[in-house]
Amino acid sequence: DTAVSQTPKYLVTQMGNDKSIKCEQNLGHDTMYWYKQDSKKFLKIMFSYNNKELIINETVPNRFSPKSPDKAHLNLHINSLELGDSAVYFCASSQVSGPYNEQFFGPGTRLTVL
Amino acid sequence: AQTVTQSQPEMSVQEAETVTLSCTYDTSENNYYLFWYKQPPSRQMILVIRQEAYKQQNATENRFSVNFQKAAKSFSLKISDSQLGDTAMYFCAYRDSNYQLIWGAGTKLIIKP
Numbered sequence: 259d260t261a262v263s264q265t266p267k268y269l270v271t272q273m274g275n276d277k278s279i280k281c282e283q284n285l286g287h288d289t290m291y292w293y294k295q296d297s298k299k300f301l302k303i304m305f306s307y308n309n310k311e312l313i314i315n316e317t318v319p320n321r322f323s324p325k326s327p328d329k330a331h332l333n334l335h336i337n338s339l340e341l342g343d344s345a346v347y348f349c350a351s352s353q354v355s356g357p358y359n360e361q362f363f364g365p366g367t368r369l370t371v372l
Numbered sequence: 373a374q375t376v377t378q379s380q381p382e383m384s385v386q387e388a389e390t391v392t393l394s395c396t397y398d399t400s401e402n403n404y405y406l407f408w409y410k411q412p413p414s415r416q417m418i419l420v421i422r423q424e425a426y427k428q429q430n431a432t433e434n435r436f437s438v439n440f441q442k443a444a445k446s447f448s449l450k451i452s453d454s455q456l457g458d459t460a461m462y463f464c465a466y467r468d469s470n471y472q473l474i475w476g477a478g479t480k481l482i483i484k485p
Binding site: 289291298299300301302303306313346348350352354358359360361362363365366368 | 405407409411414415416417418419422424461463467470471472473475477478480
């Protein structure tokens, strides 16, 4: 069974559109994350979220918003897509109260904005 | 603020050789966690090994081991008997007090047959 899943794996869209990427984890973790990986492979944290707190990286444009319908899901919604949003987006989860708090990653979503 | 530095953008070795990837970090905290993640061409991020700062013993996972030097703030990854499947990007990461990972820029490792 997939521990952290994301859909879709590939997303091609036009500038100005609004899109969402879904993430689900079946690990029972209490915290979920969204990362952006650019073309140089640099990983940047966008959000971390548990049922108590949303931590937002201040450099993330407010066109990006996380939406969590329940503890197992953290979707990423992006408004007014721009060319610079093209990247691979990773969802991850962890158990903050666990001994290591290592993060488990989804397979990534490659977003291409034309 | 914590930072993580991986000074080797790319490395390549022959299959079966041993290779060491370097990672240094900067922090004022005393207890923390360090991780190495692997990202093969499939782009899946896979945890390779982890280390707690208060444990002096270096972590090992089969062919993967770390050399953790707390005073020097160094956390290198050694891969023994390298295999073609080890070809990947390797990322060093530091877990901060907000439970978020601070990432290095990555090292691209190529294992040549």
